[in-house]
Amino acid sequence: MLRSMTVPLASTPVIVTHDLRKSYGPKEVVRGLNLRVGRGEVFGFLGPNGAGKSTTVKMLLGLVRPTSGQLQVLGGSPDNPAVRARLGFLPEQFRFQTWMTGDEFLTFHGQLAGLRSAEIRARVPQVLERVGLAGRGGERLEGYSKGMLQRAGLASALLARPELVFLDEPTSALDPIGRIEVRRIIEDLRGEGVSVFLNSHLLAEVEQVCDHVAFVRQGQVLRQGRLSEVMGGDLRVRVELDTAPPATLNILRSFGPILSQQAQPAGTVTLEVGLNSESQVPELARRLLDSGAQLYALTPLRPELEDIFLELVGQSGEAAPAPTNAPEAAHA
Amino acid sequence: MLKFSDFNLNPRRVGLMASLSLRESLRKRLVAVLLILTALFVGFYLYGIYRMYLDFLDRPGGLDPVTGELGSALIPVNFAAMFGMYLVTFLGSLMAVLSTVGSVSADVESGVVQSVISRPVSRAELVAGRWLGFSIVNAAYVLLVSAVMLGGVYLITGFMPPNPLAAIALIVLSILLTTALTVLGSTLFTTLANGIGVFVLYGVGMAGGFLNAIGTLVNSPVMQTLSRAANTLMPTNELWLGASYHLQHPEVNAGLKLSPVPNPLFGSDPVSPAMLLWSICLTVLAVLAAMWHFSRRDL
Structure with missing residues (x-):
């Protein structure tokens, strides 16, 4: 009723x-x-x-x-x-x-x-x-x-x-x-x-x-x-280096999990690292440079709404199974 | 559950919806097409009466040679006028169904109703306005065609039925009832299903007259009971029979009364007050039921 x-x-x-x-x-x-x-x-x-x-x-x-x-x-x-x-x-x-x-x-x-x-x-x-x-x-x-x-x-x-x-x-x-x-x-x-x-x-x-x-x-x-909260909770950075020796990997892991690692055709290595906040980015750059790594690029990646959408509702919304214990909506 | 608020009507908003229906009928050229076809039909029919009248001019006793009044031509001319009005009633009913069959359902099916109902207009006002608007169109059509038919017969033959206004009033009531039932059907069913349903209901009313004639002929109480049930369910035929009574010259009426079997097309007695009251109640109940049901359904 x-x-x-x-x-x-x-x-x-x-x-x-x-x-x-x-x-x-x-x-x-x-x-x-x-x-x-x-x-x-x-x-x-x-x-x-x-x-x-x-x-x-x-x-x-x-x-x-x-x-x-x-x-x-x-x-x-x-x-x-x-x-x-x-x-x-x-x-x-x-x-x-x-x-x-x-x-x-x-x-x-x-x-x-x-x-x-x-x-x-x-x-x-x-x-x-x-x-x-x-x-x-x-x-x-x-x-x-x-x-x-x-x-x-x-x-x-x-x-x-x-x-x-x-x-x-x-x-x-x-x-x-x-x-x-x-x-x-x-x-x-x-x-x-x-x-x-x-x-x-x-x-x-x-x-x-x-x-x-x-x-x-x-x-x-x-x-x-x-929207800023929904999109801002998941910050990643893409790091492009000449090589990724264990010491460098350890530096990256001290900031957050390494989400992916990929060798590039130009001979460099690209890694994606999860961060807790945007304020960690300058510190990460400084530590990498101090370690002697050749840093080609350091790019903060924010998820697009589409990524969040796909993550939440699945690849096919209509075919997706019903959510179990779906979280109670947090009021805006 | 029945709620009084379902029947709260703001006259301004009902008028807006009625005006929409009127304009829709005119703009969609439904009325124009039907008027042109009706003019052709009425012209054709009146031409037939004119030729019949000319025939009686040459027949001994057909017309009074001094006054020109109808002699033996009275009965055929009166029947011609009654058949003409029977066809006017049928065309009016056809108009009532065709103009109103999608009055609500078509707008629901197309989605037009969503933009209207999201405005501060209640669903009851929408239904009442649709019924009112189409009733005005249909009643105006019947009044116009009746006037042309009876006026044409009078100009050709000099015959005017004894109580044409009472007859036309009953025919208009029948049209208002058909319009109300069609609007009710339009809130319940799809446009196609509603059209079929209302025509079947109209057929039930006609069947009531036939069942009564046959039941009286063979003295079958069951058939007469079925006839009463059909006429109660759909009183349009009873209203027509009552209307035809007012169109009869006393000599014609006396002839019909002498017949041992009731004529299924023309009544020899006025419509009973109970049936008249029931027809009015049924019209109002159909509109109220449409308002109530439409107020409850999802769009």
């Missing part, structure tokens, strides 16, 4: 879920999801296909009823129209009434959102321009390309000046320029204090715009936190 939550106003999270579950018959799609998204955050929601991401977004928007657990959006229930009036949503399947023109579509959504006529007349050209559709509002949506439809959907999501915007794969139909434009829009939203819940498969995109992320698999949060 769904219960309401009481969250202290001081923390002002825009989304809080606790042990959120959704089952379709015997299949449990979302299994005890715990999320907390703070106000003004750009939150990346990551996971493989079938991880329950879209179902979670739909529950947060009131489109799907949770089987059990607690959820709160903007301090209330998404079933409450007053809460939904403060949300923006770009669905993954951006299907709209294609018999309408762009202007009519946005006017209709403005009316649904409760905007006044004068405000709608002012806002429609503004949002069309913001998404790169200036001057195209008089055309019917059936004549729009997929990318233009996605832009129109984004315009609709931004129309009523929402406090929280859900973007489900917002750049799936856009060309590289369009993706950059959407990234700028998200950054602008952050600047305006608007919270963004970004559901995307494009990890590079998430890495560039999100300040918080959560990884989900099979309906459970595997890891959640500030």
